[in-house]
Amino acid sequence: MAKLTMVQAINLALHQEMKKDEDVVVLGEDVGVDGGVFRVTDGLIDEFGEERVMDTPLAESGIAGFAIGMALYGLKPVAEIQFSGFAYIAFHQMEAHAARLRGRSGGRFTVPMVLRMPYGGGVRALEHHSESREAYWAHTPGLKTVIPSTPRNARSLLVSAIRDPDPVIFYEPKASYRAFKEEVPDEEETFPIGESQIVREGDDLTVIAYGAMMRPTLEAADKLKEDDGIDCEVIDLLTISPLDDAKFTKSAQKTGRILVVHEAPRSFGPGAEIITRLVEKSFVYLEAPVRRVTGYDVVIPLYQREFDYLPGVDRIVSAARETLDFKA
Amino acid sequence: MPRKKIDLKYDIDYLSILDKDGEVDSDLEPDIDDDRLLDLHRAMLLGRRFDERMLKLQRSGKIGTFAPIHGQEASQLGAVACLEEEDWLVPSFRETAAEIWRGKAMENVLLAYAGFNEGAHVPKGVNNLPVSVPVGTQALHAVGIGYAMKLKGKKEVAMVFFGDGATSEGDVHEAMNFAGVFQTPTVFICQNNHWAISIKRSHQTRSETIAQKALAYGMPGIQADGNDALAVYAAAKEAVDRARAGDGPTFIECVTYRMSVHTTADDPKRYRSDEEVEKWKERDPIDRFQKYLKDKDLLSDDAIEALESEIKDEIKAAVKGWEKRMAELTDKTGMFDNVFAEMPPYLAEQKEAFEKTLSS
Numbered sequence: 001m002a003k004l005t006m007v008q009a010i011n012l013a014l015h016q017e018m019k020k021d022e023d024v025v026v027l028g029e030d031v032g033v034d035g036g037v038f039r040v041t042d043g044l045i046d047e048f049g050e051e052r053v054m055d056t057p058l059a060e061s062g063i064a065g066f067a068i069g070m071a072l073y074g075l076k077p078v079a080e081i082q083f084s085g086f087a088y089i090a091f092h093q094m095e096a097h098a099a100r101l102r103g104r105s106g107g108r109f110t111v112p113m114v115l116r117m118p119y120g121g122g123v124r125a126l127e128h129h130s131e132s133r134e135a136y137w138a139h140t141p142g143l144k145t146v147i148p149s150t151p152r153n154a155r156s157l158l159v160s161a162i163r164d165p166d167p168v169i170f171y172e173p174k175a176s177y178r179a180f181k182e183e184v185p186d187e188e189e190t191f192p193i194g195e196s197q198i199v200r201e202g203d204d205l206t207v208i209a210y211g212a213m214m215r216p217t218l219e220a221a222d223k224l225k226e227d228d229g230i231d232c233e234v235i236d237l238l239t240i241s242p243l244d245d246a247k248f249t250k251s252a253q254k255t256g257r258i259l260v261v262h263e264a265p266r267s268f269g270p271g272a273e274i275i276t277r278l279v280e281k282s283f284v285y286l287e288a289p290v291r292r293v294t295g296y297d298v299v300i301p302l303y304q305r306e307f308d309y310l311p312g313v314d315r316i317v318s319a320a321r322e323t324l325d326f327k328a
Numbered sequence: 329m330p331r332k333k334i335d336l337k338y339d340i341d342y343l344s345i346l347d348k349d350g351e352v353d354s355d356l357e358p359d360i361d362d363d364r365l366l367d368l369h370r371a372m373l374l375g376r377r378f379d380e381r382m383l384k385l386q387r388s389g390k391i392g393t394f395a396p397i398h399g400q401e402a403s404q405l406g407a408v409a410c411l412e413e414e415d416w417l418v419p420s421f422r423e424t425a426a427e428i429w430r431g432k433a434m435e436n437v438l439l440a441y442a443g444f445n446e447g448a449h450v451p452k453g454v455n456n457l458p459v460s461v462p463v464g465t466q467a468l469h470a471v472g473i474g475y476a477m478k479l480k481g482k483k484e485v486a487m488v489f490f491g492d493g494a495t496s497e498g499d500v501h502e503a504m505n506f507a508g509v510f511q512t513p514t515v516f517i518c519q520n521n522h523w524a525i526s527i528k529r530s531h532q533t534r535s536e537t538i539a540q541k542a543l544a545y546g547m548p549g550i551q552a553d554g555n556d557a558l559a560v561y562a563a564a565k566e567a568v569d570r571a572r573a574g575d576g577p578t579f580i581e582c583v584t585y586r587m588s589v590h591t592t593a594d595d596p597k598r599y600r601s602d603e604e605v606e607k608w609k610e611r612d613p614i615d616r617f618q619k620y621l622k623d624k625d626l627l628s629d630d631a632i633e634a635l636e637s638e639i640k641d642e643i644k645a646a647v648k649g650w651e652k653r654m655a656e657l658t659d660k661t662g663m664f665d666n667v668f669a670e671m672p673p674y675l676a677e678q679k680e681a682f683e684k685t686l687s688s
């Protein structure tokens with residue numbers, strides 16, 4: 001058991017899986033000698049060599065397509081895209097082939113790969129380094145989209161993603177990479193893909209969030225308790241797709257009031273799907289309009305204004321209060 | 329004969345005019361008037377000093393991440409010096425000196441790196457695209473722009489910059505292929521600075537030169553000493569003239585070196601040796617060019633000193649201007665502007681909700 005940052009925890013998962021299974025290979029831009037621009041793959045090349053830890057040419061479509069080929073042959077590639085903002089060139093390979101080959105070949109061919117990438121704002125970066133566009137991936141049939149929120153669940157989810165028989169998009173909240181540490185057990189730990197987690201129980205309001213938004217969401221829940229005596233039930237989605245709607249629809253039946261938080265742009269974002277499921281499955285229990293606290297429908301601005309775009313504690317608290325105050 | 333060597337239309341030349349000690353090959357010396365030479369020198373020096381200033385500003389937290397140009401002054405300025413105002417500059421993210429040559433205000437450069445979107449805004453009528461961060465993607469734009477120039481019967485040129493790493497991206501190859509097929513007035517400038525973050529040039533492609541990639545797309549390619557302002561200028565002039573005359577695209581590989589960090593978020597000690605960097609110091613593009621200008625009696629130590637102090641003042645004034653601009657930029661709603669020509673109702677609602685969060 002050691003206290004690790006998310007970067008260290010992901011690194012631990014990669015180390016242990018590579019050690020355990022020689023079919024696991026790591027590839028991407030600067031993942032070898034440099035250990036990744038965020039040091040997520042630090043030390044892997046020393047331990048496993050450059051045949052299993054590949055510094056690739058600068059080509060995202062190449063990385064994705066090459067990884068698909070390796071996966072088709074039976075390897076388990078864990079490919080890194082340096083920032084999610086550069087993954088769109090890889091999107092075509094993932095959508096056209098990774099997501100479809102199982103179906104197209106009637107199960108003869110499968111693509112057990114992971115495409116990891118840091119996403120999200122709040123780190124004073126350049127353009128294209130701060131966005132949150134998980135909806136593109138989640139909207140794609142045949143791809144799983146996972147977004148951890150803490151060192152421990154990042155580690156266990158990545159292990160599960162590597163072992164998953166299907167392609168997994170692993171979206172890492174870079175704002176949480178080094179923001180805090182958590183105890184992570186040395187021994188192997190997995191967490192099922194497709195399952196959300198109730199991280200705080202309460203009867204008054206259900207708040208659904210994931211990734212980097214978990215921290216302001218939990219802080220807002222503390223504040224609502226302290227200032228207003230409100231008990232929030234907070235659900236960490238962990239997997240965006242396939243979406244686990246069992247826990248939040250059940251929670252809605254208890255609280256009747258729902259808030260969804262994400263930093264992705266509002267329109268057609270994950271919140272839209274979550275709320276539709278609620279309306280489909282828990283409609284009669286809802287006591288107030290379901291609210292969203294999200295990024296705006298704009299490109300996230302450069303760093304002077306990025307916190308104007310990103311949902312913060314204040315926006316979450318005031319939306320929660322409005323939801324709680326609603327009377328039909 | 330069933331098997332023989334195929335004669336291709338183009339060969340790949342290497343061009344060097346000033347050697348590493350600044351001695352000129354007078355047979356190859358391009359015809360550039362004295363004022364232009366001095367302008368070029370001034371821009372190189374300013375590019376270097378401004379870069380140094382930005383690094384200090386970054387290290388003290390006043391600006392965010394940026395990509396230094398140190399060592400690449402000749403390879404970008406020698407090229408843009410061949411453009412006319414109506415031509416188009418399509419930069420990547422490491423052409424700050426070229427952008428300044430083309431009229432971008434230093435205070436805007438600072439503003440953008442200090443995290444204000446306003447810094448990237450381009451004044452009406454100016455033909456310089458904003459910085460393009462996604463590697464290599466902008467190459468295709470320079471081909472489309474070139475095609476449009478041709479269609480409109482204009483004798484204009486689009487010049488695009490990218491790095492050695494970018495030549496691995498499909499977009500760059502698609503751009504070169506389109507340029508060849510449509511014979512567009514496009515000049516491709518590849519600043520081969522030997523590194524793409526931690527990936528060395530030899531690991532990026534097995535090609536002996538990057539310039540030879542031009543052959544596959546049916547366009548002339550040339551490798552120039554990128555730390556030799558005259559060689560870059562001469563190669564670029566030939567390419568720009570060719571494009572303007574309607575004779576199609578050219579690919580130029582400028583062999584240079586990234587003397588500094590990749591960006592300020594990078595630590596090159598993890599992947600390259602100090603000795604390698606030291607070796608390239610001897611090939612400094614500014615030292616060489618100054619030697620040449622002194623030999624031509626266009627420059628003296630006194631003149632350099634005076635110029636240094638003039639540049640210092642200019643940078644100081646830009647920093648002042650930038651600080652003033654930052655203080656004036658109080659409107660936080662800019663992110664909602666220019667999403668579309670007209671703001672749709674849902675966005676207007678979001679803007680209003682955002683304004684409410686500001687007042688509460």
Ligand SMILES: Cc1ncc(C[n+]2csc(CCOP(=O)(O)OP(=O)(O)O)c2C)c(N)n1
Pocket residue numbers: 029058060082086422461462463464490491492493494495521523524525586590
């Ligand atoms: C499409 C894309 N992938 C990855 C990155 C991250 N990145 C920024 S610069 C860079 C290396 C670029 O190398 P090169 O083309 O040689 O240009 P240089 O930085 O040396 O000027 C990388 C990988 C990016 N900006 N865009």
Ligand SMILES: [Mg+2]
Pocket residue numbers: 491492493519520521522523524525
């Ligand atoms: Mg380079």
